[in-house]
Amino acid sequence: MSASFRGRRVxxxxxxxxxAAAAEALVAEGADVLVSEVRPPGEVDxxxxxxxxxxxxxAGGHDPTHLDGATLVVTSPGVAQDAPVxxxxxxRGIPVWSELELGARLVHAPYLAVTGTNGKTTTxxxxxxxxxxxxxxxxxxxxxxxxxxxxxxxxxxxLVVEASSFQLRFVETxxxxxxxxxxxxxxxxxxxGSEHAYVQTKRTIMRAQGADDIHVGNRDDARSxxxxxxxxxxxxxxxxxxxxxxxxxxxxxxxxxxxxxxESLGSIEGGRAGYREDAAAAAAACVAFGVGPEAVRRGIASxxxxxxRGEDVAIVDGVRFVDxxxxxxxxxxxxxxxAFEGAVLxxxxxxxxxxxSPLRDRAGRLAGVVGIGESAAEIVALFDxxxxxxxxxxxxxxxxxxxxxxxxxxxxxxxxxxxxWDMFRDYAERGDRFAAAARxxxxxxxxxG
Numbered sequence: 001m002s003a004s005f006r007g008r009r010v011x012x013x014x015x016x017x018x019x020a021a022a023a024e025a026l027v028a029e030g031a032d033v034l035v036s037e038v039r040p041p042g043e044v045d046x047x048x049x050x051x052x053x054x055x056x057x058x059a060g061g062h063d064p065t066h067l068d069g070a071t072l073v074v075t076s077p078g079v080a081q082d083a084p085v086x087x088x089x090x091x092r093g094i095p096v097w098s099e100l101e102l103g104a105r106l107v108h109a110p111y112l113a114v115t116g117t118n119g120k121t122t123t124x125x126x127x128x129x130x131x132x133x134x135x136x137x138x139x140x141x142x143x144x145x146x147x148x149x150x151x152x153x154x155x156x157x158x159l160v161v162e163a164s165s166f167q168l169r170f171v172e173t174x175x176x177x178x179x180x181x182x183x184x185x186x187x188x189x190x191x192x193g194s195e196h197a198y199v200q201t202k203r204t205i206m207r208a209q210g211a212d213d214i215h216v217g218n219r220d221d222a223r224s225x226x227x228x229x230x231x232x233x234x235x236x237x238x239x240x241x242x243x244x245x246x247x248x249x250x251x252x253x254x255x256x257x258x259x260x261x262x263e264s265l266g267s268i269e270g271g272r273a274g275y276r277e278d279a280a281a282a283a284a285a286c287v288a289f290g291v292g293p294e295a296v297r298r299g300i301a302s303x304x305x306x307x308x309r310g311e312d313v314a315i316v317d318g319v320r321f322v323d324x325x326x327x328x329x330x331x332x333x334x335x336x337x338x339a340f341e342g343a344v345l346x347x348x349x350x351x352x353x354x355x356x357s358p359l360r361d362r363a364g365r366l367a368g369v370v371g372i373g374e375s376a377a378e379i380v381a382l383f384d385x386x387x388x389x390x391x392x393x394x395x396x397x398x399x400x401x402x403x404x405x406x407x408x409x410x411x412x413x414x415x416x417x418x419x420x421w422d423m424f425r426d427y428a429e430r431g432d433r434f435a436a437a438a439r440x441x442x443x444x445x446x447x448x449g
Contacts, residue, residue, distance in 0.1 A: 006030030009069045011094075013085055014076025015039070015057065018099045020046035021147035022074045023055045025106060028153065034058060036066040036085060064088050071095075074102050077143070077166035098170035100163060103141075103148030105173065111159040112285055113142075115168060115205045116182025116224065118332040119278045120144075122305050123182060124162040126282035130299030131158055134291040143167060158289075165201045175208035178288050179231075180216040182281055184224040185331030202227065209233045214288040216281060219247060236288045238280040248284040250276065255283055255300070263293040266301060275305060308428055310336060313435035317445050318409035321399070321438035325414055325431030330358050333417035337362045343411035344402040346395075346434070349373035349418030356382060359417055363387055368405035370398045374422040395423070395430060399437035412438070 008031050012023045015037040026033045034056040037044055041059040050057050058066050062085040067073070073089045073096045089096050097105075114124045124140045131138035141151035142161035151159050161176065168174075184199055202224075206215050209232055217228025219239040228235055236246060236259055243249030248257045248265075255265040255276075265283050268276050279300050286296050305311075308325040315321070322343070324336040333347060337359075347359065348371045356378055363386035370390045371379035380389045388405055392398035402412040414434045416427075424430040 004029075008032065008071050009034075010072045010074060011036055011067055011070045011089075012074045012076070013037075013062070013079050013083075015044045015046050015050065015059070016076060016078060017145070018078075018147050019074075019076035020050060021150045022076075022099050022102055023050055024053055025102065025147075025149035025153055026074070027054050029106070034066060034070075036062050038062060067092060067094060072097065074099065075170060077164055081166075081169055096170050097172070098167045099147055099149055100142065100161065100167045100174050101171045103152040103161070104171070104175060106149055107152035107159065109152075109156050109158055110177045111161050112178040112180070112289060113161040113163050113174070113176035113205055114180040114182065114281075114285070115163040115165070115202055116180070116218075117185045117329060118327075118335070119182045119281070120162045120164070121326075122275065122278040122309060123180065123281050123285075124160050125306065126279060126300060126303050127180075127285050128160045129303040130282060130286040130291055130296045131160065131289070133299035133302065134286075134295030136291075163205055165198055168201050168204045171204055171207075173208055174204070176205070176213070178214045178216060178285050179206045179209060180281055180285050181205065181218065181224050181228050182278070183218055183221040183331065184227065185329060199223070199227070203230075206231050206233070214285075216284045216288060218277075218281070219249075220277075236284045238277070238284040240277055240280070248280050248287065250280070255279060257283060257287050257293065257296075259284070259287045263287075264297075265293055266297040268300070275310075308431035310339070313431075314438035314442050316403065316438060316442040319403055319406045320409075320411045321435070322411060322413045323431045323435055325416065325420070325427045325434065327415040327417060328419050328427055330354060330356060330417050333359060333415040334362060336413060336415035337365055340411050340413060341365055342367045342407060343413040344368040344370065344406045346370045346372060346392075346398045346402050346412065346414045347417050348376045348379045349416045349420055349430075350422045351375045351378070351418050356417060359383075360386070367407055367410060368402065370402045370405070372398045372416070372423070373418060373420075375418055395433045396437040396440075399434055400441065403438075403441055 010031045012035045037059040128138045128140040137157040142148045143164040144162040213233040215231035219237040239249040243258045257263045310324045313323045327333045360382045368388040369383040390401040420427045420430040
């Protein structure tokens with residue numbers, strides 16, 4: 001869909017990666033753009049670039065006057081949906097879009113879109129890899145780190161959009177050719193206000209689809225399957241086990257499509273926790289889009305999963321250190337724990353309003369637990385009396401405590417079940433510091449001989 005922005009006054013809320021890209025796209029489309037940012041000017045990295053391109057930047061706090069003359073507000077995903085600046089827009093009757101809606105108004109190429117509580121980034125990357133293996137000029141964008149509005153204005157055959165619940169909150173015409181709902185579990189309840197609101201937002205990925213589109217759903221996840229069953233278009237299902245007709249799944253370890261006949265899509269060797277499910281979802285989406293089985297095989301085989309999703313980062317005195325820092329909610333942490341027997345778990349951080357108690361059900365699989373961050377006391381209380389527990393003031397201290405608790409041979413698993421923002425810039429910094437701490441332990445053991 002193409003829209004005209006020439007001469008329109010548009011306010012972009014937030015000047016981080018998504019907001020800056022939205023502002024740049026709008027200026028390129030002829031809009032008069034003001035960016036409203038809470039951070040002071042010295043903390044806005046994009047400030048010089050935006051001003052050079054003709055964007056007006058009002059940094060240091062939002063103000064109602066920033067909306068004067070505006071006909072549209074585009075909000076960044078990091079801005080709370082109940083932020084005063086968005087309430088001011090609603091009071092004035094100014095439409096509010098997310099970057100996904102802006103991209104949908106600018107894009108000319110067809111696009112696939114992926115949402116869910118866990119696995120979005122890996123699945124999005126897998127789909128793009130398979131599309132490229134099939135000869136398409138395909139780009140992964142959206143929440144994966146490359147903004148959709150920027151990619152939408154470029155010349156590509158097809159786009160693959162990772163869609164977070166924050167981004168889906170303010171969409172109207174977002175219309176993927178193929179939509180994917182991977183799973184649903186409570187997350188970001190502090191932002192959405194309730195689990196119901198969070199789930200309803202995920203539904204919007206398919207809201208604009210019709211009979212000529214395809215939705216991909218998870219047959220094994222009851223909560224998301226109920227949503228997918230209500231899709232306004234045909235549904236292709238993926239699953240962890242053997243697929244029925246019209247599904248993609250696994251037969252004796254081999255990924256198989258039974259969407260149109262029976263096609264082998266290769267084996268997933270040495271994958272990480274959850275990777276097999278992500279690969280099945282990606283294959284289902286690609287088959288639905290018309291990618292041939294050989295391209296799907298090559299695309300999956302050549303794909304390297306992103307960091308911090310279950311890779312070994314060190315082995316010290318027979319103890320493996322596994323970085324799953326991206327397990328930022330309970331659902332992801334449970335999946336990570338299930339991949340091992342007898343691991344020492346490092347968990348905790350900012351819980352985002354989510355109940356952490358389901359973690360206690362996995363105590364029998366653990367050799368110990370170390371709590372960190374804002375929820376450290378809650379984590380320790382959950383497991384106290386079931387397994388040895390410790391509380392640490394830093395990720396370095398937690399790594400050392402977990403190493404001391406781990407049997408030999410054994411595993412130390414970082415799967416926090418919480419966001420990282422209480423202690424770190426993001427989950428990547430948390431994972432990097434965990435890996436560095438584990439390697440430092442190895443150097444210490446080696447030095448002692």
